[in-house]
Amino acid sequence: MGSTLLEKVWDLHTVRRLPTGQTQLLVGLHLVHEVTSPQAFDMLRLRGQPVAFPDRTFATVDHIVPTDGQPRPFADQMAEQMMAALERNCREFGVPLFGLDSDDQGIVHVIGPELGLTQPGMTIACGDSHTSTHGAFGAVAFGIGTSQVRDVLASQCLAMDPLKVRRVAIGGALAPGVYAKDVILAVIRALGVQGGAGFAYEYAGPVVERMTMDERMTLCNMSIEGGARAGYVNPDDTTVAYLRGRRFAPAGDAFDRAAAWWRSLASDPDAVYHDEVSIDGAALGPMVTWGTSPGQSIEVGGRVPRPSDVAEAERSALADALAYMGLQPGSPIAGTKVDVAFIGSCTNGRLSDLREAARIVRGRRISTHVRGLVVPGSKRVREAAERDGLHEVFRDAGFEWREAGCSMCLAMNPDRLEGRELCASSSNRNFKGRQGSPTGRTLLMSPAMVAAAAIAGEVTDVRSLLPAAEAS
Amino acid sequence: MTISGRAIVLRGDDIDTDRIMPARFLRAVSFDGLEAHVFEDDRRAAAAAGARHPFDDPAHAGARVLLVNRNFGCGSSREHAPQALARWGIAAVIGSSFAEIFFSNAAALGVPCVGARPDDVEALMSRVGRDPAAIVSVNLDRMLVHGGGIEAACSMPAAARSAFLAGTWDATALLTEDFASVRAAAARLPYIAGFPPAPAPER
Numbered sequence: 001m002g003s004t005l006l007e008k009v010w011d012l013h014t015v016r017r018l019p020t021g022q023t024q025l026l027v028g029l030h031l032v033h034e035v036t037s038p039q040a041f042d043m044l045r046l047r048g049q050p051v052a053f054p055d056r057t058f059a060t061v062d063h064i065v066p067t068d069g070q071p072r073p074f075a076d077q078m079a080e081q082m083m084a085a086l087e088r089n090c091r092e093f094g095v096p097l098f099g100l101d102s103d104d105q106g107i108v109h110v111i112g113p114e115l116g117l118t119q120p121g122m123t124i125a126c127g128d129s130h131t132s133t134h135g136a137f138g139a140v141a142f143g144i145g146t147s148q149v150r151d152v153l154a155s156q157c158l159a160m161d162p163l164k165v166r167r168v169a170i171g172g173a174l175a176p177g178v179y180a181k182d183v184i185l186a187v188i189r190a191l192g193v194q195g196g197a198g199f200a201y202e203y204a205g206p207v208v209e210r211m212t213m214d215e216r217m218t219l220c221n222m223s224i225e226g227g228a229r230a231g232y233v234n235p236d237d238t239t240v241a242y243l244r245g246r247r248f249a250p251a252g253d254a255f256d257r258a259a260a261w262w263r264s265l266a267s268d269p270d271a272v273y274h275d276e277v278s279i280d281g282a283a284l285g286p287m288v289t290w291g292t293s294p295g296q297s298i299e300v301g302g303r304v305p306r307p308s309d310v311a312e313a314e315r316s317a318l319a320d321a322l323a324y325m326g327l328q329p330g331s332p333i334a335g336t337k338v339d340v341a342f343i344g345s346c347t348n349g350r351l352s353d354l355r356e357a358a359r360i361v362r363g364r365r366i367s368t369h370v371r372g373l374v375v376p377g378s379k380r381v382r383e384a385a386e387r388d389g390l391h392e393v394f395r396d397a398g399f400e401w402r403e404a405g406c407s408m409c410l411a412m413n414p415d416r417l418e419g420r421e422l423c424a425s426s427s428n429r430n431f432k433g434r435q436g437s438p439t440g441r442t443l444l445m446s447p448a449m450v451a452a453a454a455i456a457g458e459v460t461d462v463r464s465l466l467p468a469a470e471a472s
Numbered sequence: 473m474t475i476s477g478r479a480i481v482l483r484g485d486d487i488d489t490d491r492i493m494p495a496r497f498l499r500a501v502s503f504d505g506l507e508a509h510v511f512e513d514d515r516r517a518a519a520a521a522g523a524r525h526p527f528d529d530p531a532h533a534g535a536r537v538l539l540v541n542r543n544f545g546c547g548s549s550r551e552h553a554p555q556a557l558a559r560w561g562i563a564a565v566i567g568s569s570f571a572e573i574f575f576s577n578a579a580a581l582g583v584p585c586v587g588a589r590p591d592d593v594e595a596l597m598s599r600v601g602r603d604p605a606a607i608v609s610v611n612l613d614r615m616l617v618h619g620g621g622i623e624a625a626c627s628m629p630a631a632a633r634s635a636f637l638a639g640t641w642d643a644t645a646l647l648t649e650d651f652a653s654v655r656a657a658a659a660r661l662p663y664i665a666g667f668p669p670a671p672a673p674e675r
Contacts, residue, residue, distance in 0.1 A: 015657045018646060019638070020631040026657045028664070036550065038501035049648070053658070064499060078499040085501045119663060129549040129573060143573055145551035147580035147642070155647035157654060161631055193486055194543040197572055227546065229572050250667065257667035293486050317485055410495045410548075429547060431490045438494070438513035 002268025004165045005234055006200050009140045009265060013123045015157060022159045028122035029139075030152050031108045032059035032095065034086040035412065036127030040149035041089040053156040054094040058117060061086055061099055062107045063412045067375050067402035072100070079413065093153070106378020106404045109133040109346040113217065114380055116246025120235035120262035125152050130346045130428065132223040135232030136216035137239055138265055140200065142229055163230065164198055164274035169205035172282030177463040179356070180215035181348060181426070181446035183207065185287040185297045186279060188226040193295040196228025199274070202267060203233050207281035213242040214352040221347045222428050225294040234266035286462055288333050289430045289444040291321035296430075298333055300449070300461045306330045324432055325441050326420070334459050336443070340423040341372040341399075341454035342435075343447050345409040348426035349377030353447040354385045357426075358393045360451035360465050365398055367457025372399035373415065375407040399454070411436025424453035473637055475564040475584070476609030477536025479600045479619065480526050482511075487540065488547035489574060493556050495548075506552055507559035527560070531604035537619075539597050539608070540567035542590070545574025554578040564610040566617055566626065568593050579632050582641050586610055588617055592624035612636050 015024040051057055064079040074080040090097035098104040104111055109130050112118040120138035124131060129143035148158060170183055201223050216233045223231030240259045243249045250258040285299040306329040307315045322329060343357050354376065366372045374394045376382035382404055385391060391401045408415040409427035416436025417423055423435055423442050430442040443459065452462040497509045511527050518525040526532055538557065544567045545553060554577045565585040575585050599620040600606055608619035612633060617626045635641045658664050
């Protein structure tokens with residue numbers, strides 16, 4: 001009987017079985033940022049403990065970073081204090097920091113892969129739920145809380161219960177204008193926001209095999225929105241090609257040996273899964289959320305559900321979400337007026353995301369009532385986009401071109417919605433108040449769909465704006 | 473091990489950690505004072521609508537047990553959410569289900585989250601709604617919840633339960649006690665120790 005990648009990686013990293021019955025699992029790569037780590041470092045200090053493996057620990061700053069090029073000290077004193085705490089903690093505990101003065105700074109889930117820190121077969125932990133992103137490489141990556149950050153700093157280990165594996169196969173081929181974001185929104189809608197509890201999702205099938213690494217990262221990123229603590233894709237030629245030449249990837253002969261080992265970790269053809277789910281990729285259209293949970297989505301051509309469209313038990317949640325969103329049951333989602341357009345985040349702030357959005361924006365202007373923000377996921381993404389001239393494309397269209405950070409995905413920096421503003425967003429969560437205003441509203445969609453909404457001033461089908469040759 | 477006290481009822485499925493603790497309060501280097509902001513936006517919205525959020529209802533002041541519905545604590549991994557609840561005074565949570573990261577974060581603070589059948593949760597919620605002074609208890613030895621004459625079974629993953637019963641819910645000591653094995657495990661990993669010679673040329 002064969003094994004899944006999850007089983008192989010789990011076994012490789014098992015230190016021992018704990019008296020509680022949990023596995024003491026070694027963490028191969030620990031990523032740290034400024035929001036969930038200061039209390040963990042303080043707990044270490046209090047207990048007089050060092051960081052166990054500082055050479056397997058890397059830090060950056062992303063959540064609180066102002067993206068308007070503010071110099072230090074930041075105008076927001078709390079942000080400045082958090083930044084200073086991270087700098088001090090990294091210095092005192094010997095943890096490498098990609099700070100604002102580094103060309104490698106950016107969202108932790110963008111820079112890990114970009115630097116080649118993220119590799120197949122690793123276990124990866126970070127005090128951030130979107131750590132599932134790194135599973136795109138065939139790593140097993142978990143989001144953890146601050147007490148667990150402390151555990152990993154002190155021991156390089158986590159106490160974990162085993163995960164079941166669900167194979168999520170995406171068949172067929174995606175139509176033009178349909179992206180990885182649409183696939184994951186469709187997966188979450190199909191399996192539910194808690195459907196993944198106790199599972200790691202293994203994404204597979206022809207659509208996933210053809211995806212670039214950027215697309216696989218978008219897919220794995222939102223596993224947590226489906227309740228799965230981890231999601232992954234088996235390593236293949238695409239994975240190996242992405243990693244070749246990256247700063248922290250093995251070099252020379254070691255790279256080829258690493259690549260052979262990485263490939264050997266892919267799930268065996270006769271691996272046994274807890275269960276398998278298939279979704280027809282060819283049937284998918286561009287998706288938009290209409291509610292306050294990432295599972296509440298429809299295709300752009302669809303209508304906001306009516307109470308009669310959903311099960312009895314779901315009706316009060318539907319009514320509550322629609323009241324908050326100010327949307328009418330049964331009305332088309334296309335045509336919903338948009339106030340803000342946000343392109344960025346660990347879900348969709350990579351170079352290919354900006355390229356797709358720019359393809360829609362090029363030669364057009366965003367609607368006069370729309371505030372448009374493009375926030376690259378990292379300084380390297382920003383630099384590469386500028387080499388392509390994308391910053392000019394966005395600026396010419398009326399977008400603001402910002403510095404790298406998490407920005408308006410969760411609005412811990414000055415980028416936030418005002419009042420009841422409605423935001424077309426390439427981020428990952430449409431929770432009430434998520435984008436910084438307690439009454440602000442979020443419609444999740446792909447970066448290309450955000451670009452289309454910005455131009456039209458309302459939710460619109462991106463396929464009507466695709467270059468003619470593709471819009472078949 | 474039994475935790476008991478008055479209870480507070482918070483209805484709704486999929487209550488995310490942004491609800492429990494809005495991100496602006498994460499701009500801090502400690503967890504001190506978070507209890508003042510628990511459910512802040514919901515509390516303000518309720519007040520603005522002329523209603524009263526459960527966390528502002530004097531009848532529930534000093535409650536130790538929180539009653540919730542399905543998938544409580546989904547979304548962000550922010551430990552600030554269970555920290556705020558614990559600092560507010562919540563010592564145990566009963567719900568029909570929990571998001572996994574929230575469950576782990578709460579467990580690491582010594583706050584057990586136990587699952588119960590949705591109709592049992594509803595019965596407890598109704599009972600506490602009628603009588604806020606009712607004492608609700610969570611018994612981890614027998615895996616039972618009680619409240620106002622109701623008794624129902626509850627559940628929790630075996631490992632978490634045994635950690636609570638053994639008092640080892642703070643995992644750091646456990647994970648650092650056999651550091652030689654940790655080092656040995658690290659030394660076996662190809663990406664730390666060096667990749668093995670390839671058995672066959674790369675395709």
